[in-house]
Amino acid sequence: MTTQAHTLDDDAARQQVLEAADRLYYTLGIQAVGMDMLRAESGVSLKRLYRLFPSKETIVEQVLLRRHEMWDALVDDATATDDPRQSLLAIYDMLARWFDQDDFRGCMFINSFGELGATAPRVAQIVRAHKAKFQARLTEIVAEAGAPASLGPQLAILAEGAQTTAAIAGTNDAAGQARQAAEALIDAALRGRERDSGR
Known part of the structure; x- marks a missing residue:
């Protein structure tokens, strides 16, 4: 938390709120975190919070969109090899490193859907996308590996x-x-x- 939030421009304050929300939502769950807690963690006043974000659901949506970008970057980094088979297996090595982190609390998207999916259509849409x-x-x-397309969803289910x-x-x-x-x-x-190509 910073005590200098009042000196930040709106973009910087918005990012500070989203970083604080990400930490709190991931650690405690979305419904357990009220705006007062978010104010205390981010150092951004309630008045400014509500000016930057019209609702708590908007904050949740923005946190998930940021997480989506982070996940895409991790996947791109893990699969940056010329060998498609190794790229696919590298996904599970990436997961192993993530699971080893002290603050691992599962998938933010699955957690968010479990908490809000039935009542927040936009959140559900972001998770599904x-x-x-x-x-x-x-x-x-x-x-790229030359395997049938049906393998993709099967590998995704293993990762999920x-x-x-x-x-x-x-x-x-x-x-x-899952890697095995x-x-x-x-x-x-x-x-x-x-075998099919050899017929």
Whole structure:
């Protein structure tokens, strides 16, 4: 928290609020965090908070959109290799590193959907779009590997399941288990494509 929030311009204050909201929502849950708590954590006055953001739901939406950009960057970094098979497996290595972080509390998108999905249509829309984009990215890499498109959603489900399992179990074991399952699925798909092309 900073005590100099009154000296910030609106853009800087907005980012300070979003960073504070991200920390609080991820650690405590969205519904547990009121505007007073957000004011105290961000150092931005309530009057300015409401001027910058018309509602708490708007803050949640902006936090998720920021998380989406961060996730895309992590995926791009993890898959930056010329070997599509290794790119796909690198997703699960990325997850293992994330699960090992002390502040890991599961997937912010899954958590947010669980809390607000039934009552906040825009939040639900953002979560669905985020998950769909991740699945589409995996499907792109699957195509580069020469495997059938159906493998993409299967690998995405393994990654999603690993995130939920790791949050509940409190270990990163799920990442390694998902990686092993992904490797088996990828290799079986590639062998099947080789057999088909050899007919």
